[in-house]
Amino acid sequence: MTRKAATRKATSLMWANEGLLDRLLIGIDGEDVGMVDNLEFSDATPASGAASGAAEPELTALLCGPLAFGPRLGGRIGTWWTAIGRRLRPDGDPAPNRIPIQLVRRISHRGVELAVPATELPNRRVFDWARSRVVDKIPGSGA
Amino acid sequence: MKKFLQLGLGVVTAVGGFVDIGNLVTSGITGARFGASLTWAIIIGTIGMTVYAEMAGRVSAVGGRTVFHAVRERLGVRTALVNMIASGLLNLLTLAAELGGVALVLQLVTGVNYLIWVPIVAAVMWLAIWRLPFTWLENLFGVLGLALIVFVVALFKLPTDWHGLWQQTWHPRVPNGEGHPTYFFYAVSLFGACLVPYQVVFFSSGGREEKWSPGSVTEMRMNSLIGFPLGGLLSIAIMFAAVPVLQPRGVDVAHLGQVALPVTQALGVTGLAIALLGFFAATFAAGAECALSTGYLISQYFGWPWGKMHRPAAAPQFHLVCLAAVIAATGFILTTIDPVTVTLVSVVLGAAAVPLTYFPVLIVANDRDYMGDRVNRRLSNTLGTLFLVVMLVTSLATLPLLFITKAGL
Numbered sequence: 001m002t003r004k005a006a007t008r009k010a011t012s013l014m015w016a017n018e019g020l021l022d023r024l025l026i027g028i029d030g031e032d033v034g035m036v037d038n039l040e041f042s043d044a045t046p047a048s049g050a051a052s053g054a055a056e057p058e059l060t061a062l063l064c065g066p067l068a069f070g071p072r073l074g075g076r077i078g079t080w081w082t083a084i085g086r087r088l089r090p091d092g093d094p095a096p097n098r099i100p101i102q103l104v105r106r107i108s109h110r111g112v113e114l115a116v117p118a119t120e121l122p123n124r125r126v127f128d129w130a131r132s133r134v135v136d137k138i139p140g141s142g143a
Numbered sequence: 144m145k146k147f148l149q150l151g152l153g154v155v156t157a158v159g160g161f162v163d164i165g166n167l168v169t170s171g172i173t174g175a176r177f178g179a180s181l182t183w184a185i186i187i188g189t190i191g192m193t194v195y196a197e198m199a200g201r202v203s204a205v206g207g208r209t210v211f212h213a214v215r216e217r218l219g220v221r222t223a224l225v226n227m228i229a230s231g232l233l234n235l236l237t238l239a240a241e242l243g244g245v246a247l248v249l250q251l252v253t254g255v256n257y258l259i260w261v262p263i264v265a266a267v268m269w270l271a272i273w274r275l276p277f278t279w280l281e282n283l284f285g286v287l288g289l290a291l292i293v294f295v296v297a298l299f300k301l302p303t304d305w306h307g308l309w310q311q312t313w314h315p316r317v318p319n320g321e322g323h324p325t326y327f328f329y330a331v332s333l334f335g336a337c338l339v340p341y342q343v344v345f346f347s348s349g350g351r352e353e354k355w356s357p358g359s360v361t362e363m364r365m366n367s368l369i370g371f372p373l374g375g376l377l378s379i380a381i382m383f384a385a386v387p388v389l390q391p392r393g394v395d396v397a398h399l400g401q402v403a404l405p406v407t408q409a410l411g412v413t414g415l416a417i418a419l420l421g422f423f424a425a426t427f428a429a430g431a432e433c434a435l436s437t438g439y440l441i442s443q444y445f446g447w448p449w450g451k452m453h454r455p456a457a458a459p460q461f462h463l464v465c466l467a468a469v470i471a472a473t474g475f476i477l478t479t480i481d482p483v484t485v486t487l488v489s490v491v492l493g494a495a496a497v498p499l500t501y502f503p504v505l506i507v508a509n510d511r512d513y514m515g516d517r518v519n520r521r522l523s524n525t526l527g528t529l530f531l532v533v534m535l536v537t538s539l540a541t542l543p544l545l546f547i548t549k550a551g552l
Binding site for chain 2 (some may be wrong): 023024025031032033034035037064069072073074118123127130131132136137140141142143
């Protein structure tokens with residue numbers, strides 16, 4: 001067993017870089033759905049005037065698509081990537097595609113396995129575009 | 144019996160898949176110019192290819208990781224992105240060279256200029272990618288590629304000086320009148336022709352296409368450990384055949400047709416026809432594999448559904464990339480740039496880019512979490528690390544050699 005795996009087993013902790021980031025998202029139908037490009041946590045800073053103390057930050061969603069990927073790249077290329085991603089959105093919404101953590105069935109050595117099929121996820125625009133504009137127009141696409 | 148046939152077919156396919164335009168051109172040129180004094184470069188390249196193909200195949204069958212999933216996981220987004228772009232561009236260059244190769248063969252057969260053939264070949268190649276089932280694409284052309292064995296037959300018909308070849312192989316020295324930079328430039332080109340990055344991407348993704356599981360490791364090993372070395376032997380045969388025919392006349396191989404001259408001299412028109420069939424099959428298959436590899440690596444980096452196990456409508460981005468790759472490569476070769484030059488440059492740049500693809504494979508093959516008891520043993524690691532060092536040195540030497548020798552002139 002590798003040292004990292006031993007640490008993880010002993011404490012039942014998991015590191016973002018080791019099990020989540022840049023892992024394959026797999027739909028319940030076994031299809032590749034995308035990559036985990038970024039992570040979303042709940043805001044841990046207490047709202048001013050909140051009655052209770054600070055809440056623990058919690059992993060709320062896995063993010064994917066250009067708007068999640070651009071910031072990971074950083075620098076000028078990352079900014080461009082994000083900007084292109086934003087222009088590709090029909091509503092100009094700057095929030096990246098979210099896959100709520102409740103949809104994660106399990107995290108295995110294959111990748112992040114989801115409890116829903118690919119068709120029910122929000123990150124299908126490039127797929128749909130490539131399919132409806134190009135692939136489906138060619139005979140024999142099996143559509 | 145069926146199992147046995149299947150294993151045989153896999154090996155044959157690996158032999159045919161190993162030889163492509165890069166091997167044909169570099170073996171022909173070096174045989175005519177340097178005799179057998181560069182055989183060592185093919186031997187080292189073939190061993191490296193075999194070791195890493197076995198590793199990539201194992202990572203694919205057992206760990207469920209294809210090469211570019213591993214690249215993204217292990218190198219981080221930024222390095223992996225640079226890697227993806229570099230490998231993708233290199234694939235385009237190689238694809239252009241293969242397209243040019245197929246077209247040149249058709250020119251030799253019909254007399255019609257290769258530029259006329261390029262768009263036709265590209266369209267047929269894309270159609271094959273679009274419609275032919277994966278195993279057909281792989282096996283049909285792999286078997287036809289075996290026609291290249293005609294070079295081995297030719298070797299026995301020609302006045303081959305076996306003793307001299309043996310001497311030059313094991314006691315290589317730079318021939319008189321050739322500079323050291325040129326000699327090593329061609330060594331790099333032979334090395335790069337054996338180790339082209341698209342082959343290992345294709346081998347690992349092809350494993351997923353054929354639904355390899357941990358139980359397929361034996362089959363995969365047969366393919367890589369027997370098939371690829373036999374492919375290396377074919378490359379050596381092409382080189383050796385050039386020695387008694389082309390070297391004495393000082394022929395400077397600048398055209399694919401010249402590579403087939405030794406076969407024509409030994410076996411006449413029939414031999415030539417068989418050799419050209421082999422050229423056609425090897426370059427056409429390699430072109431299709433190259434286009435598919437481009438689709439594989441980009442799709443895998445972004446986590447898109449990929450592969451011919453899907454209907455095109457279920458993997459639209461993948462098919463869009465394959466189509467775009469064929470179009471871009473066709474456009475490039477139609478600029479009337481010399482296909483043989485494109486081949487040389489692509490194998491040499493390939494040699495420089497090889498560590499990018501091979502390093503992550505070595506890392507994942509050592510990960511016990513994924514690989515279980517199929518993790519790398521000492522032999523694979525020693526050879527793998529050794530080759531990585533050789534590849535890094537080659538990689539660093541490549542660009543200076545390319546500029547000093549002006550691409551081997």
